[in-house]
Amino acid sequence: xxxxxxxxxxxxxxxxxxxxxxxxxxxxxxxxxxxxxxxxxxxxxxxxxxxxxxxxxxxxxxxxxxxxxxxxxxxxxxxxxxxxxxxxxxxxxxxxxxxxxxxxxxxxxxxxxxxxxxxxxxxxxxxxxxxxxxxxxxxxxxxxxxxxxxxxxxxxxxxxxxxxxxxxxxxxxxxxxxxxxxxxxxxxxxxxxxxxxxxxxxxxxxxxxxxxxxxxxxxxxxxxxxxxxxxxxxxxxxxxxxxxxxxxxxxxxxxxxxxxxxxxxxxxxxxxxxxxxxxxxxxxxxxxxxxxx
Ligand code: TA6
Numbered sequence: 001x002x003x004x005x006x007x008x009x010x011x012x013x014x015x016x017x018x019x020x021x022x023x024x025x026x027x028x029x030x031x032x033x034x035x036x037x038x039x040x041x042x043x044x045x046x047x048x049x050x051x052x053x054x055x056x057x058x059x060x061x062x063x064x065x066x067x068x069x070x071x072x073x074x075x076x077x078x079x080x081x082x083x084x085x086x087x088x089x090x091x092x093x094x095x096x097x098x099x100x101x102x103x104x105x106x107x108x109x110x111x112x113x114x115x116x117x118x119x120x121x122x123x124x125x126x127x128x129x130x131x132x133x134x135x136x137x138x139x140x141x142x143x144x145x146x147x148x149x150x151x152x153x154x155x156x157x158x159x160x161x162x163x164x165x166x167x168x169x170x171x172x173x174x175x176x177x178x179x180x181x182x183x184x185x186x187x188x189x190x191x192x193x194x195x196x197x198x199x200x201x202x203x204x205x206x207x208x209x210x211x212x213x214x215x216x217x218x219x220x221x222x223x224x225x226x227x228x229x230x231x232x233x234x235x236x237x238x239x240x241x242x243x244x245x246x247x248x249x250x251x252x253x254x255x256x257x258x259x260x261x262x263x264x265x266x267x268x269x270x271x272x273x274x275x276x277x278x279x280x281x282x283x284x285x286x287x288x289x290x291x292x293x
Pocket of ligand 1 (some may be wrong): 053055056057074075144156201202233234235258
């Protein structure tokens with residue numbers, strides 16, 4: 001299949017109805033649907049599906065920076081590049097893809113990469129869709145360079161929600177966070193859950209590996225399970241900032257919430273030959289299911 005810009009995308013379908021779409025542009029997840037065919041990820045109606053910007057929505061992988069390194073590309077170049085399908089990926093832990101439909105993508109350095117991160121790497125992204133609709137992303141970055149390198153990383157995940165004022169995030173309470181709206185000053189979360197009532201842009205530090213995003217109105221909960229990624233970024237642009245983004249509708253902030261599994265505070269270091277793995281697993285369950293657990 002092709003995406004809106006004529007670029008190839010891979011459609012994953014589970015036998016019971018859930019599906020996901022992965023664009024080779026950016027290796028980005030552009031759609032994730034449940035068994036009823038309902039979309040679970042937000043994509044802006046004003047999204048621009050061509051370089052140099054990443055597609056506004058879905059799940060993009062921010063690599064090798066979350067932020068920028070002096071180049072105009074925010075959040076690294078991986079999400080602005082054309083990836084290739086990896087037909088022969090190196091082995092993964094046994095049973096990892098059992099019963100799941102899956103695609104493997106590969107990104108390697110190219111001449112056009114920004115000069116501020118001049119390292120040789122192989123980045124492999126596996127996207128898997130389970131029979132129950134669970135979506136798993138596994139990133140493996142290998143240093144094939146003669147010297148060590150550092151990078152930061154995020155799965156920039158735009159969840160589709162019914163009404164931002166009715167959403168709560170559980171799992172971040174009592175954590176320290178860096179507030180990007182206040183010069184990255186450090187604060188401690190005081191609430192018993194995170195709710196969003198104005199612009200928010202925070203990096204929650206050293207979070208537990210399971211975070212729940214409860215959508216009260218739709219009575220469903222996104223369960224995010226991460227591995228190899230210590231932080232969680234929470235972002236909503238709210239009213240004023242929304243109006244300043246060309247590829248975002250003025251009112252769309254009410255229907256989205258970014259909750260990103262990330263490694264931001266402490267970059268990851270890889271020595272020559274070493275490999276890092278970072279996983280994100282997303283599942284949607286009825287809200288009553290969560291409170292019974
Ligand atoms: O922390 C999240 C954030 O970096 C915000 O500061 C905001 O700039 C946003 O991500 C950018 O999202 P985009 O999808 O445009 O890359």
